[in-house]
Amino acid sequence: MTTTNMARLNDMVRMTCGGALDGVVRMEMFNTLKEWFQRTDSWLLEVPIYIQSNTNDYQVNTGQNVVVNRLMGLDRPSSPPPSGEFLVPPYLPMCPPQYLTTLGANVDSEVQDPLTRTQRVGVLLNAGAKCPILRIRDNPSADEVWIATLCLNICDPVDSAGFTSPPDWVMEKYLNYLANGVNMRLMLQPGKPYSSLPGAQYHGRMFNQGIGLCRTEVRRMFTYGSQRWNFPGGWNSWAGLFAIGAR
Amino acid sequence: MAQTYRTVTAYLAIARLNLQDAVSPYRYPDANLVLALNIGLGEMGRIRPDMYLDLKYQRPLRKGDIDDGFPPTYSTADIALNSDGTYDPAKGTLVPIPVKYASAMDWFINGWMQFLDVTDTQDQRAQGFLGKFQSHLTTLSAA
DSSP states (O other), X not given: OOOHHHHHHHHHHHHHSTTOOHHHHHHHHHHHHHHHHHHHOOOEEEEEEEEOTTOSEEEOOOSSSEEEEEEEEEEEESSOOOTTSOSSOOBOSOSSOOXXXXXXXXXXXXXXXXXXXXXXOEEESSTTSSSOEEEESSOOSSOEEEEEEEEEEEOSOOOTTSOOOOOHHHHXXXXXXXXXXXXXXXXXXXXXXXXXXXXXXXXXXXXXXXHHHHHHHHHTTTOTTGGGOXXXXXHHTTOGGGGGGGO | OOOOOEEHHHHHHHHHHHTTOOSSSOSSOHHHHHHHHHHHHHHHHHHOGGGGXXXXXXXXXXXXXXXXXXXXXXXXXXXXXXXXXXXXXXXXOEEOOOGXXXXXXXXXXXXXXXXXXXSHHHHHHHXXXXXXXXXXXXXXXXX
């Protein structure tokens, strides 16, 4: 279903790029969002991986209409949820679901808290696919539940009106910058009523500024004053979710 | 769907209005007007290839869809007539030109038809109309 912010973004671009056709606007909205998530790593998803002793390869299913862009982290929680207990992973109320909740399991397990997780090593063999293959390095030779933190991106098919469904909070927070991105792409098209090299340069700068801001904010998990604040050096290398992009 | 289209019949009716040829017997045959429409569609696709992709990206893209949306060649069979032989603009085959660019096609049909009457004055008029067609597709200021 088309969200309010998607419709708003569409209208913002319509007004800036007079004469642009709706279909072309939506095509460029798709391209802009694709670049946005590719460059910002802002769309994260935690997925439980049920590790078995007899294989190191696991097909990761996100359960959403997305492609997996990167593996941002692979961890074993200190008190993992029992293997096979929940078929539907318990997610926090976000649209779409992103982070696992601590609710329901042992409250000391702190599934969500990366500081109580132990880092594991694995790679994605075919990032960019909807259900990529995760290959882990060391098999624990026992049934365990690990948590893979994935970076996602939009993909086809779009909804019935040609829109994608990125996370609500990204649209709400960075709507203007996303509009800049769509404007930039449209204005770069040659021979159109809305073609404008200076306009494209301006909107391109604003779009890049938005990407930089988003990337920094996500990496520092929206902490106040994040532009001038850092973890002490010793924590930077494996500070888990708080520095998830820095691994 | 956020788009409305005109029919072949509507294009012809508007063209005849502009050409002052709205009363039968016509000066310009239907077949010539439809021919101008078909040529205009090709020109429009050359100048604005996005024109026919409008609807394609307002729907989920189907796997393996390489359709460029270019419309078929129209004929006089695509015109809808009332019982008294006049045009029925609401009926007939739809032409997939977004309505905000439909008037550009009017300029092209009129211009192309003016070329058929080969006198110096009409040549200039035709060139002016075809210039309107081009500028309407590529700039915001053209009316």
